[in-house]
Amino acid sequence: MSERLRPRDLAFLATESTTPMHNAALEVFDPGDSGFDYDRLVSLIADRLAFVPRYRQRLQAVPGHLANPVWIDDADFDLGFHVRRSALPRPGSMEQLRELVARIASRPLDRSRPLWEVYFVEGLEGGRVAVLTKSHQVLVDGRETVDLGQVLLDTSPDVGDLGQDDDWRPREQPTPLTLALGALTDTVQRPLTAVNTLQSTGESVLRRLGAAGERAAEVAGTLSGRRTTSSSPIHQPLSQQRRFVAVRTALDDYNAIRRVHGGTVNDVILATVTGGLRAWLMTRSESLAGMRSIKAVVPMSVIDDELEATSLGTQIAGHVVQLPIAEVSPVVRLHQVSYAFQAHRDTGRAVSARRLAGMAGFAPTTFHALGSRVAADELRRGFDVSVTNVPGPQFPLYSGGARMIETYPVHPLLPDHALAIGVTSYDGGVFYGITADRDALPDADVLGQCLVEALDELKDSVSETRLRAPRGRKKATPKRGGRR
Incomplete structure (x- = not known):
């Protein structure tokens, strides 16, 4: 019997009336002498698709909407349609690559086919190539289906013979x-099917009514000269186009x-994001007096049997934290962020980054996909921005024999x-992927630069602290300093 789409996933599809709901990952490789090219990538994917059978299935609606859609095998599955070849004018720069990623991320996936695409991008300076994987949120549930990017990476450049489909x-x-008939049978034998169908139908009606109400409010606000949207630069109506900053x-x-x-590395990353947002808002002449903090949801790995199990060996929960953007001192910002996360660590549910990265089969691409699902579930809590920080392996990974040298997540809005x-x-680097609406945030590049400057502020504070330390005496290491 075909698996039926869950109401939660159906909600993701309905949301696409305003924004594409797919995750993506941009990975840059150094082919070296591996011979890694488009044909080899196609062969590699053909080899590994058996590990992710959902990637050869498409959604099929049920007549009369008697039940939620089902997953069925795509009888016309065409690997060449899903794995595409692209190129930048040589020597392609990182700015050109980011613009290409933004255009690809802006396009919704074809719902009549399996909901994923992979792009092999040639022409980068230094002989490098890039692979952009793009998978819909309904495709990666973390239980039975993981992200395709997870099965395309190896810990060794020796991958053996390819092309054994x-x-x-x-x-x-x-x-x-x-x-x-299957829908009727499920309804009789599994009462939950009827409940899910009613829930999905009800949510669909509410979304249509809500969208109609928002449009009416916008029209009324326009006619009266009032603004109906938040004045925050982060909360804005979305266009269909995106920007991407790496x-x-x-x-x-x-x-x-x-x-x-x-604190931990996670604390320092969140403090860097806080400082970057603060500086970026100041470049826009935004008043921080009335915006003391920005509410962020941070998906984190936890041990909690009451939450849905995942193939990563843990559950994922959304932790809400106030990022203190009004605080002037970078060190005080770090301490405030660290304090906000200490309560979470003290619960005993938290999973350390070192343990998470060391789990068998763990891959950042799947965690990012689950993190974006958690962020969507947390919308009712009224946060401003989602920040998903995933600890990856601190050793090189390979695809088709080529070493991955950079990896950037591309989250949906x-x-x-x-x-x-x-x-x-990953492998000694920390890689930020910033997704922004193209019209609402035309200065997203500035935010990227502000993140670098915020990190520099924290680095400078380290030098200043060491200079102030009494001579002949080592500065004591804080108790939590050994945590990742």
Whole structure:
């Protein structure tokens, strides 16, 4: 029997009337002598698709909407449609690559096919290539289906022979009568099916009424000369187009800061985001007096049997924290962020970054996908921005024999949230991926630069602290300094 789409996932599809709800990951590789090219990537994906069978399935609606849509095998599955070749004018710069990523991220996926795409991008300066994977949120549930990017990476450049495709054959396509009878049977045998259908229908009606109400309010506000949207630069109506900003920093800097000031690497990253947002808002002449903090939701890995299990060995929960953007001192900002997370650590539910990154089969791309799902669930709590920080392996990974040298998450935007930030630490680097609405935040590049300057502020504070330390005496390491 085909698996039926859950109401939660159906809600993600309905949200796409205003914003594409897919996750993406941009990975930059150094092919070296590996021979990694488009054809080899196609062969690699053909080899690994058996590990993610959902990637060869599409959604099929049920006649009369008697039940939620079901996943069925795509009888016309075409790998060449999903794995695409692109190129930048040589030598392609990072700015050109970011613009290409923004255009691809702006386009919704074709719902008549399996909901994913992969782009192989050639022409980068230095002979590098990039791979952009793009998967819909309904595709990656973290239970049975992981992100395709998770199965394309190896810990060794030796991948063996490629091109050994499995013997997959699509199952027989269900007829409209079969789908209808299956819906009726599920309703009788599984009462929860009827509940899910009613829930999905009700949510769909409420979303349509809500959208109509918002449009009416906008018209009324326009006619009366009043603004109906928030004055915050982060809360804005979304267009269909995106901007993408990539920022690369060094993990050693974060470790040096936490050793002197305490806290964890996660605390330092969140303090850097806080300082970056503060400086960016100041460049826009925004008054911080009435905006003392920015409310962020930070998806975190926890041990909690009451939450939905994931294939990562933990559950994912949203932790809400106030980012103190009005605070002038970068060190005080760090201590305030660290204090906000200490309560979470003291619960005993938190999973350390080192343990999380060391779990068998763990991959940042899947965690980022789950993090964006958690952020969507937390909309009712009224946060300003989502920040998903994922600790990745501190050793090189390879795809088709080519070494991955950079990795940037590309998160979807939520309704009326013009900004989302993803962070991945990997092989000595900390990589920020900033997704922004193209019209609402035309200065997203400035935010990227402000993040770098905020980190520099914290680095300078380390030097100043060391200079102030009495001679002949080592500065004591804070108790929490050993945590990642």
